[in-house]
Amino acid sequence: MTTRYSGYWAAVAAALFASAWGGNEFTPLLVMYRQTSNMSAVVVDALLFTYVLGIIPTLLIAGPLSDRVGRKKLMMLAPIAAALGSLILAVGAHSAGLLAVGRVFSGVALGLSMAVGGTWIKELSDLDGSSAGAGARRAAMSLTAGFGIGAGVAGVLAQWGPWPTALPYAINVAMAIVALLLLVRVPETRHPVRCDRRRLADDFRIPSVTNGRFLTVVLLVSPWVFGACAVAYAVIPAVMTSHTAGAPIAFAALCCVAGLAAGFGIQSVGRRIDDPTGVRGVVVALVVLMVGMLLAAAAANALTLWLALVAATVLGCGYGMAMISGLLEVQRIAGPDDLAGLTAVFYSGTYLGFAAPAVMAWFAASSWAVTYPSMLVFGAVAAVVCLAVCLLGHRRYPPAVIREDSSA
Structure with missing residues (x-):
């Protein structure tokens, strides 16, 4: 069945793919940073963890907030954060501070994609007449593919390609920009109409x-x-x-x-x-x-x-x-x-x-x-x-x- 929502889920999936790519492209490069920088092994491994500082708050806040303001407004921020994260990582190869900031931005992008993007794909899939469970599968496959392919390509480019500290991230920047442009045309699926006086803090309660x-x-x-x-x-x-x-x-x-x-x-x-x-x-x-x-x-x-x-x-x-x-x-x-x-x-x-x-x-x-x-x-x-x-x-x-x- 073809509806006015048909096919739009793919644009959101592209944003999830780009965010997941940006979240995991750093991982195989840990070995490179240990070899080419003056950072200790403890600092380098801590940088792997720093993007959690972006993921966890975003996961906990973005879902309830998207119920109030809509999916699109928040999800548009994901490819922007992914591009900023990769750009900072590309220019901060020898600075632990810049790498940490870049990782946090990558975490924000991934948190938005998991908390908002997955829900948006599910809603679009339900509205376009797809089979039950199609939205969840599409979201999961987009994230997993981004994690795996992003790490694989980044590792190959850093090992044998030119500009090993920059090129892997440049690809993700370009990918995120394309995903952002694709999201512009995707229709909103959540139009908050609540007129109650319930506080936003109440939305964060999890009995x-x-x-x-x-x-x-x-x-x-x-x-x-x-x-x-x-x-x-x-x-x-x-x-x-x-x-x-x-x-x-x-x-x-x-x-x-x-x-x-x-x-x-x-x-x-x-x-x-x-x-x-x-x-x-x-x-x-x-x-x-x-x-x-x-x-x-x-x-x-x-x-x-x-x-x-x-x-x-x-x-x-x-x-x-x-x-x-x-x-x-x-x-x-x-x-x-x-x-x-x-x-x-x-x-x-x-x-x-x-x-x-x-x-x-x-x-x-x-x-x-x-x-x-x-x-x-x-x-x-x-x-x-x-x-x-x-x-x-x-x-x-x-x-x-x-x-x-x-x-x-």
């Missing part, structure tokens, strides 16, 4: 955030989502730098692509693994993460390339399974009026995992000189502890409501 199951099962597993990614494509490439045949940046990009591809693949079967009456999805996620951490520890100890890639792939599977099972749990826990808010809280928890590389680099450089293999083994033990807590939480707070239409 389900105190739910016992959310606190002991979902929130506990959330940092593992991107914590697994951070180990897969930041920690492992850093450890393997001297053993990557003269192409450490390209190897970092390969780890990114392998991990994200595995995560994307397992999400397609994650709904079948998940059990609405139990906690099977979270259990599988934590078991896979435990195995991934042990493989990463073995790779860091043996310094074997193929084992490092296997570890990155398994950790990617853990990331994907933790993401899909967490989102499914959120949809079963949230009430009708706070699904968006509880999802934003879950996503905020996931991005805390990006602190893992900086914390590990600090311990490695400290007077204790803790080795990466031992820290990764500790990570495996932590996954087992979290698994035990999640099982106890499930017994104490079993699923109260089973919704037949639960989907991520």
Whole structure:
């Protein structure tokens, strides 16, 4: 069925793609900054985390705010923030301050895309007669493709292309400008007509955030989502730098692509693994993460390339399974009026995992000189502890409501 809304979702998807590209293009370049700048490993890894300072506040604020002012006004800011972030990163290659600012702008763009863009795509897809769930799939695929392709292209350009500290970002600037121009013609789907006197602060209240199951099962597993990614494509490439045949940046990009591809693949079967009456999805996620951490520890100890890639792939599977099972749990826990808010809280928890590389680099450089293999083994033990807590939480707070239409 063709309607006046047909095809517009693709323009919003392009903005999501550009924002995700900008959010992850920096990751494989961590190796380059370690080699070409005077910044310590701790500072470089901390820069990976700084874009969380843009993501989390934006996630928590943008969704409720878009209900009041509309999707388009806020989403137009996403490609602008993405372009500014990449521009600052391109000119600030040797300044930790400028790189941090650029990363924050990249985080704002990604936060807007996740909180507003995904909702806008869903609404446009519903209005153009697409099948149920098409909007969610389109949003997820746009983000995942941007994360994976952005990291892969940036790593290849930085390894073998000209102007390695600038060209990868210049591509994203051009991409964001095109996405902004495409958004201009997209119709608004949210026209606030509320005449009540409800305060904006009331829109930010999330009653389900105190739910016992959310606190002991979902929130506990959330940092593992991107914590697994951070180990897969930041920690492992850093450890393997001297053993990557003269192409450490390209190897970092390969780890990114392998991990994200595995995560994307397992999400397609994650709904079948998940059990609405139990906690099977979270259990599988934590078991896979435990195995991934042990493989990463073995790779860091043996310094074997193929084992490092296997570890990155398994950790990617853990990331994907933790993401899909967490989102499914959120949809079963949230009430009708706070699904968006509880999802934003879950996503905020996931991005805390990006602190893992900086914390590990600090311990490695400290007077204790803790080795990466031992820290990764500790990570495996932590996954087992979290698994035990999640099982106890499930017994104490079993699923109260089973919704037949639960989907991520």
